[in-house]
Amino acid sequence: MENPEEQYKEVLVQVLSDVLERLAFMFAEQCSVDEFPASESGYMKTAMTFSGPFDGCLSLAVSSDMCVELAANILGAEPLDENVMDKAQDALKEFLNIACGQILTSLAGEEPVFDLSVPEAHKIEESEWKAMGEDPNAVGLLADDFPVLAALKTVNT
C-alpha cells in the first residue's frame, strides 16, 4: 500500500462525512485544525481497536456540544432533552462503531473479517484535544460548525 497515511486520511474524511449525513443528518467537510472554532463546552474522545488482516485503532474526538447535537439528531430529539444528554456519550461511541466498519470495508474490501472491540469514551482536557490535533495521523472536519478530529493508526499493513 503506497503512502497509507494519506489514503487513511482521505477515507476518514469520506466515511465520516457520509456516516454523519446518513446517521445524523449532519454535514461535514474537511477543515484545518488551525481554523477550528473555540469550544467552551469541553471535549469528548472515543476509541476502538480492530484486528484482522491488519490491526489498529480508530479514535475520534469532538466538542461536548457536538456530542449532544449528534445524539439529538440520531434520536430525533431536542439537544436540551435530558434523555439526549444522558445518551450523548453512547451516541458518540455508536457513531465511531459504524464509521469503523465502513472504514475497514473501504480499505480492505468486503471479504476480510475483522474483530472489533467495544468503543470506549471519556472526557478529555483541552491539552489532549490540542495534542490529537497535532498528530500527523489526525484529520479535522467541521460538522455543522462543530469541530471533529479523527485518527486511524494501523500496524502490520
Place this chain on the structure above:
Amino acid sequence: MALNILVVDDSETVRAIIAKTLRLAQVPINELFTAANGKEALEILSDNWVDLVFSDINMPIMGGVEMIEKMFADDVMKTIPVVVVSTEGSKTRMEELKTKGVKAYIRKPFTPELVRSVVEDITGGFTDGES
C-alpha cells in the same frame, strides 16, 4: 398480525434507533422487548413469545454469535427468525452467520425502507398501519 420483537444491542442509542426505525417503517408491533447482550436476550426469550429478533454481534458478556448458537440448540428458540444488525461489512462474516441460521443481515446505518423490506420477507408481509 402485530409482532413481538426483541432488539439486542449493548448501545441504548442503537436500541432507540431500531425502535424508531421500526415505527417509521410501520412494522406492526405488539410488544417490543430490549436486551443489552445475548445473556439478557436468552432470558427474555425463555420467558416470552417473540416473533422476531434483531441482534448486534459485538456485545459484552455474551455476543450475538454465541446467543444465536444457544438459540439454535433450543427446540423452541431455533424457530425464531434472527436478523443481525451490525456495523461489519464482511461478506465472509455474513455467510458464516447465514450458515448458523441467521435469516438476514442489515448493515448500519440503515433505512426504514430496508428494515421494512427485511421484516416483510421474513414474515410474509403485513398490512400498512396494522398494529
